[in-house]
Amino acid sequence: MNELRVLGKGNTAKAIKSRFPQAILYDDKDFNLYDKNSDAITVVSPGIPPFNKMVQESNNIQSDYDLFADTMPFSIWISGTNGKTTTTQMIQCLLEEYGSQMGGNIGTALCDLDEKKDIWILETSSFTLHYTNRAKPSLYILLPISEDHISWHGSYEEYRQAKLKALDNMKEGEIAIVPDEFKDYKTNACLITYKNTDDLCSEFGIDKDLVNFPEPFLMDAILALACKKILFDEIDYKNINKFRIDEHKIEKVYDKYNRLWINDSKATNVDATINALVPYKKKKIYLILGGDDKGANLKPLFNNIEDYNIEIFIIGTNFDKLIKLSNKHNIKYFHEKNYIKTLEKISSIFEENALCMLSPAASSLDEFTSYAHRGNIFKEFVKNLSLN
Numbered sequence: 001m002n003e004l005r006v007l008g009k010g011n012t013a014k015a016i017k018s019r020f021p022q023a024i025l026y027d028d029k030d031f032n033l034y035d036k037n038s039d040a041i042t043v044v045s046p047g048i049p050p051f052n053k054m055v056q057e058s059n060n061i062q063s064d065y066d067l068f069a070d071t072m073p074f075s076i077w078i079s080g081t082n083g084k085t086t087t088t089q090m091i092q093c094l095l096e097e098y099g100s101q102m103g104g105n106i107g108t109a110l111c112d113l114d115e116k117k118d119i120w121i122l123e124t125s126s127f128t129l130h131y132t133n134r135a136k137p138s139l140y141i142l143l144p145i146s147e148d149h150i151s152w153h154g155s156y157e158e159y160r161q162a163k164l165k166a167l168d169n170m171k172e173g174e175i176a177i178v179p180d181e182f183k184d185y186k187t188n189a190c191l192i193t194y195k196n197t198d199d200l201c202s203e204f205g206i207d208k209d210l211v212n213f214p215e216p217f218l219m220d221a222i223l224a225l226a227c228k229k230i231l232f233d234e235i236d237y238k239n240i241n242k243f244r245i246d247e248h249k250i251e252k253v254y255d256k257y258n259r260l261w262i263n264d265s266k267a268t269n270v271d272a273t274i275n276a277l278v279p280y281k282k283k284k285i286y287l288i289l290g291g292d293d294k295g296a297n298l299k300p301l302f303n304n305i306e307d308y309n310i311e312i313f314i315i316g317t318n319f320d321k322l323i324k325l326s327n328k329h330n331i332k333y334f335h336e337k338n339y340i341k342t343l344e345k346i347s348s349i350f351e352e353n354a355l356c357m358l359s360p361a362a363s364s365l366d367e368f369t370s371y372a373h374r375g376n377i378f379k380e381f382v383k384n385l386s387l388n
Contacts, residue, residue: 003038007054008045012064015109016043020067028054043067046105046127049152062133064110065124069134075120076227077104079129079163080143082272083220086245087141088123090224093243094236095119104128126162127152136169139230140176140189141223146271151295175230177223197222204229212241216275217249248375250276255385259350264359265375269294270301273361277305284309284354286346290316291362291374298322301361302329313342317366339367339374343381 004023006013017023023043026034031054042058043066055061065072078088085106092102103113104122113120122137126149145163153159167176170189177200178185180193194200197219201208204226213221221240228236245251251263264276268291277285287305289312298318302325312333314322319335326333336342346356358378368374 003040005034005038005040005042005058006045007042007052007058008048010045010047012045012047012109012111013043015111016064016067019111026054041067044131046125046131049127050130051154061131063128063131063135065122065128065132065135068110068115069136071115072135073115073117073120074138075122076139076141077122077124077137077166078141078143078223079124079126079166080141081146081148081269082267082275083143083216084123086217086249087143087220087223088121089246090220090240090243091121091141091227094224094228094239095121095231098232124166126159129165130158130162132165134169136171136174137166137176138174139227140166140170140174140178141227142166142176142178142182143219143223144179144271146269146300147296148269148271149294150297156297177226200226204235206235207237210237213245214279216272217245248372251375251379253379253382255347255382257350257385260355261378261382262355262357262359263375263378264357265364265371265378267359267361268363268371270296270298270361273301273359274304276357276359277308280355280357281308284351286311286313286350286354286356288313288315288342288346288356288358288378289360289362290314290318290322291360291364292316292366293318293321293362296361298325298361302326302331305329306331313346315339315342315367316360316362318362339377340381343378347385 004020006016006023006025009025009027013025036057039060042061043064044055044061078084088106099118100121101113101117102121104110105125106123147156149159167187170187172188174189176189177192180195183193200222206222206225211221225235225240228234248263248266253261267273267276287310306329312326312331314333314335334345336345364371364374
């Protein structure tokens, strides 16, 4: 490979530079040095949106996936709105014995992966897919899609199209498992479609009573089992049930009064929060909402919860939107304008047999360094309650 340019200087760009030392990295500060008429391969770091001036004034744009279009090992790409990290981790848990390595949007950057591995398992974001033009998965797993990253893509339709783009270059004999709404999408791949976990269990002969995960993780587990069934004709209940869910995903914490606090800080979009609430529909819920919602439509969440016994505690920069929706749906809300004061307020009114859930349906980066930071403060507060 001769001339190679990279827009961005973050982790993806650094990994590309490590693999391809001739690569030249650019960001907004030194873009004046950039030859805008060059047709050199230009890789865009996935965090940079398509409306960025650097992107708009560049030719021959690709993703880092495209750098491996001709050399990538057998690859499983996992995408969707929610659950892709857990599904990716579960598939790695099941396939590690067959020489797999996990990376992409999780853990190891693509350019740091080992090309000698037999299988790459890649959590794949809509950002990466948007810029990918040549590379394709050998097996594509698409979880359900709902509104997310609208401010980055510009519209929900563009977001959907990015998720489906992986199907465009797939070949006859390759398999994609996708939600039923995309059953008519034109692709050379063999489409296996599903509406729910029952469909997947029926298709692959999986007994979900033998899978020790509740929703929403049940879907992730069954998709992982389906992968191993496709590749090795084995339904591996033993190893899937050994898997442990990451913290900050519907993580239960009890205080000294045996009150249930649920840390679901990883829920950064509406669909994740809706799914997290389902098992607790008959309980009294104190729900902490808010943050940077990335321009998503929050109305489906409020339509879903208006019949719940629920009170909303608002945090984050989208408080105006949440207050208006709470009023419209006649849902009681509190807005303390401070995260710790919000938690203190909940503790002071906590009813017997109620629960508190941090499931913000929004990114944390307006007020916190990460969703983990937001969740850790939540858990530390509960821990300190138990010490007092």
